Amino acid sequence: MLILDLCGKWQLLGIPQEEAKKLSIAKLPSEGWIEARVPGVVHLDLMATGKIPNPFFRINEKLVSWVEDFDWVYKREFEIRDGILNKDATELVFDGLDTFASIWVNGEHVGDVQNMFVQHRFDVKNFLRKGVNSLVVWFKSPKVVLEERLSKSDTKLKAAFYPPVVYGRKAQYSFGWDWGPRLPSVGIWKGVRLEALEVARIEDIHVRVKLIENLAKATVSIALTAYKEALCDLKLKLIGYDKVLVKKLHLQNGRNDAEFELEISDPELWWPSGYGKQKLYVIEVSLSQGPVELERKSVRFGVRKVELVQEQDDEGKSFIIKINDVPVFCKGANWVPADSFLPRVDRETYDRLLSLAKEANMNMLRVWGGGIYEDDAFYDLCDEKGIMIWQDFMFACGEYPESEWFLALVRDEAEKVVRRLRNHPSVVIWCGNNENDWGYRDRWWGDRERFFGESIYHKVLPEVCGALDPDRPYWPSSPYGGEHPNSQREGDRHSWEVWSLFRDYTEYRRDNGRFVSEFGFQALPSLETIKGFTLPEDRWPQSLVIEHHNKQTGGNERLYYFLSAHFKVPSTIEGFCEMTQINQGEALKVGIEHWRSRKFKTSGSLIWQLNDCWPVSSWSLVDYAHRKKAAYYYVKRMFAPVLVVLMKDDGMIRSYVVNDSLEGFSAELEIKGLTLNGKFLKSVSEEVSIPPNASVKVMDVELEELGISDTFNELVVAELWRGGKSLATSTCLLERPKHLKLPRAKAKVKLERVNHEGTLFRATVTSKAFIKSAHLRVRGVEAEFEDNYFDVIPGIPKVVYIRTPKRFITKLPKVELKDVTSYA
Incomplete structure (x- = not known):
């Protein structure tokens, strides 16, 4: 295979709609072009050439809205030599086009695309010529295309924030969300290249592993595309092991399939972070014709078993993810795209954010359905770090078309996505959508005679997953399960009664969801991050710029409301930053402690959200500049392998010890009363045997037993001891902090x-x-x-x-x- 990389320097032209209707490829003007970079999107090129200001600064988002009304045309020239033209096939490969694009080679139309989530290939051998060639990609305005489709639709489908987006396969968050700006860009957002191929190419490698006691049996299925009939050798090698298998193939023009059976004795297993190592095996596949190697590809895989266990119990039905027959309490967060302009997200960005997740004792991230299927580097790093992935398909908070052409588009997307991601051991569950079943059930879009999109999540997607990836569970929606999709009795649950319904965060203790896949609480980003998008005059809590950088309706007002319920409200921007972040941490602490104390009645706690796509007040733990909010540290402590939980309940302290390790131990739990000024009152202790992978209720203690008589001036502290070493500590305030007689810090x-x-x-x-x-x-x-x-x-x-x-x-x-x- 010969590869000609077509990334790098291109030319870019913006065309207003009235002009776009009159122009054609042959009539493109020679003036007005600017330099563009590929991979890229038009906003980045417009910023780089000084045509627009940074949309993240102050309220500049409003100044760049005109960009979404234009068509945008990319062009470049490239040189072809005989080596490429002499091959059996030459394909133009775009790893990502956002979104509605027509492709032209040497003035000839070679194809159209309408899905940003998948790779696109075009046979261009007959369009190329020796010497200089031209390539043009014309992007239609997604706003124009989507709104035209909505206007022509018999049923006006509805969705959150920007309803027309459901008529296309473009990342929904790009048109704005309650944590993100409206900046729908277009562009060649991933790599582009020419592949000159001889005889055949390796299309796909799928490693399907069955674990039987101490033996891993792997079936390696290989799909090939042949460009002519040929005799070839297909060789499989397990890297680092004395395992080499060879097959003779008589390839026929078109699709060909081959299969190898491979055994690994006493395999090392892949485990989530905190449960063991993340062993990854590498298989290398090469295709040869005689002495000539045509292509070589390698894939990584892990030996691991995944199950979704749902069994009847006294509270309803469990929702437990088991890895290698071990139930795992899923500790983690929801992941949103790491930038509004996706080409800026590189491996270093992923590594920084995923490392922060792992350092916070997380073992799962949910890739949310209003964003994108992330780059291969994301899933590679999750494999290495032991971070399990709950993978949504990209459908969120809306109704979707069920016309034949749209379902075909969705099926093609799903097949490509599943094939791309199914070898990753970190991906443990597929999920059909975000909140669409819930939205239909609760009539978010009004009274409908039918559930628009139902056949996608309940027919097309499970069919694709069942056919291409039968060993990984599929879940139709999030939340889903029970008589109501957001039931506390079964399935997964989104716990938004606190933030969305203005309930105090102590109400988290009333939520007995079986797997809480969303809950969250807002805070400002860090002060240094705020300085990056403001002028000095903007830096006060109720400035126009600060309010603009909170995309939830009434978001800033909610921050005041919830903060004033528990803490004194500062007037400075520094104080408001710090205290909203601390309040966020206190809220998440209540929820996590409650759900972990219920292990495995509740089997997962995923915070909304880990990260941001721009500098904003949001539910994130890490802001856009990758600075940790106060809540990040709270969560890190609350997700520790061993946790002591104290809860005040009607004059009594209830205590729990949570153990995530697979080994039990004996320890002593000491609970004591102190004054805020540090005077010891009384204590009680109890020897406790902590089972592996469990939560244990230890003891209930009356406040009087701890010498507590003035709850405004006293607190309760617990410490878990083992062999003279403190394993964990916990504090429990007896009144809201704003009412306490807290001494000024003299540490x-x-x-x-x-x-x-x-x-x-x-x-x-x-x-x-x-x-x-x-x-x-x-x-x-x-x-x-x-x-x-x-x-x-x-x-x-x-x-x-x-x-x-x-x-x-x-x-x-x-x-x-x-x-x-x-x-x-």
């Missing part, structure tokens, strides 16, 4: 240099009085903290490791500590 911070480079430090924080949500900062640099926004308990030193980008050799960095009293 001591002892700082020690750990490495010779002067970039790693150990901070030991102590205080005679209780400190709520203490957070450290290194003056003058953005440091990385192992932990932050933690409670400082009198008598219990808190050790935090700090890494700095700047070297401090001759002197120690200046470390500051603040807490909730710093902003009152």
Whole structure:
């Protein structure tokens, strides 16, 4: 195979609609073109050439709305030599075109596309010539196409935010969501190349593994496309092992299939993070004709078994994901596209965000159905890091067409997506859509005689998954299950009664969902991130710019509402940032503690959301600049392998110990009362045997037993001890923080240099009085903290490791500590 990369420098022209109706490929003007980069989208090129301002800055989003009204044309020239023309086939391959595009080679029309989610191939051998060739890609305005389809539709389908989007296969979030801007771009958003092929090419490799005791039996199915009849050798090699298999093939023109059987004795298994290692095997497949190797491809796979267990119990029906016969409590978050302009998302972006997820003790991410199927690099990294993927198909919060052409488009998309992702052990469940079944059931789109889109999620997608990937569970929708799609008794559940219905976050304890696949709470992004999209005059909590960067209706007002319920409300932007983030952490803490204490009555807790696509006040744990919000640290602690949970309930403290490890242990749980100023009152202790992979209710303690008499000036602390070592601590405030008599922080911070480079430090924080949500900062640099926004308990030193980008050799960095009293 010869490959001619066509990425890099192109030319780009914007055409208003009135002109677009008159123009053709032959009549394109010679002037007005700007330089473009591929992969790319038009907004990035317009920014790079100074034609539009940065849409993320201030309210510039409104200034660039004209871009979506234009058609956009890409063009370039490339040179062809004899080597390419002499091959049996030459294909023009686009890994991603967003979205409605016509492709022209040397002035000849070679095809049209209308799906941004899949690869497109065109046979262009007969369109090419020796020497200089031209390639033009004309993108129609998605707004114009989609709104025209809506206007011609007999049934005006409805959807969240921008209803016309359901008439095409373009990422829905690009037209705006309650956390994202309206910036629907177009472009050659992934790679493009010419592939000159001889005899045949390897189309697909599927490794299907059956685990039988200590033996992994792999069936390797290989699809090939032949361009002529030929005798070839197909060789399979298990890299790193003495396993080589060869087949003689008599290829026929068109589709050909081959199959190998492979056994691995005593295989190393692939496990989610926290349960074991992530062993990945590599199979290499090569196709040869005589001494000439035509093509070579490799795939990675893991040996692992996945099951979705739903069994009747006293609360309804379980929803447990088992990996290798071990039930796993799924701890994690929902993933949205990492940028409004997707070509900016590279492997480094994925690695940073996925590493943050793993460091926060997460073992699952849900790829949400209003975004995209992520790049291969995303799934490769999840395989390596042990992060399980709940993979939505891209249908969200809307009704969808069920016309023959649309269902065919969806089936083609699903087949390509399943084939691309099915070898990844990290992908553990397919899901048909986001909230569409729920929306129909609760009449979000009015009274309808039928459920538009039902045949997609309940017929087309399960058929595709069943045929192409039968060993992985398929789930029709999220949420789904029970008499109501958002039932607490079975299936998965989206818990939005708190944020959406303005209920206090202590109400999370009333939610006994079997698998909570969405719940969330908003906060501002970090102050440094805010500085990046504002001018100094914008930096106050109710400025127009701050409100513009919260896309939920009344979002800023909700932040005030929920913050004032628990904490004093600051007037400065710094204070508002810090306190909304702390309040977000406190809310998520309540939910996670409750659901983990119910393990495996509840079997999953996925936060909405991990990340952002632009700088915004949202439900994210990590903002657009990849800065950790306070809630990130809360979640990291709440998802720890061993967790102590304290809950106040009518004058009593209920206690639980949660153990995610596969080993049990014995320990001592001590619960004690303290004054906020640090005076010890009383304590009780109990020896407890903690089973593996379980939650145990330990004891109920009356407040009087702990010496508690003034709940506004006292708190409860628990510590789990094993062999003289503290395994976990927990605090329980007895009144809302805004009503407590919290002392001003007077902590001591002892700082020690750990490495010779002067970039790693150990901070030991102590205080005679209780400190709520203490957070450290290194003056003058953005440091990385192992932990932050933690409670400082009198008598219990808190050790935090700090890494700095700047070297401090001759002197120690200046470390500051603040807490909730710093902003009152």
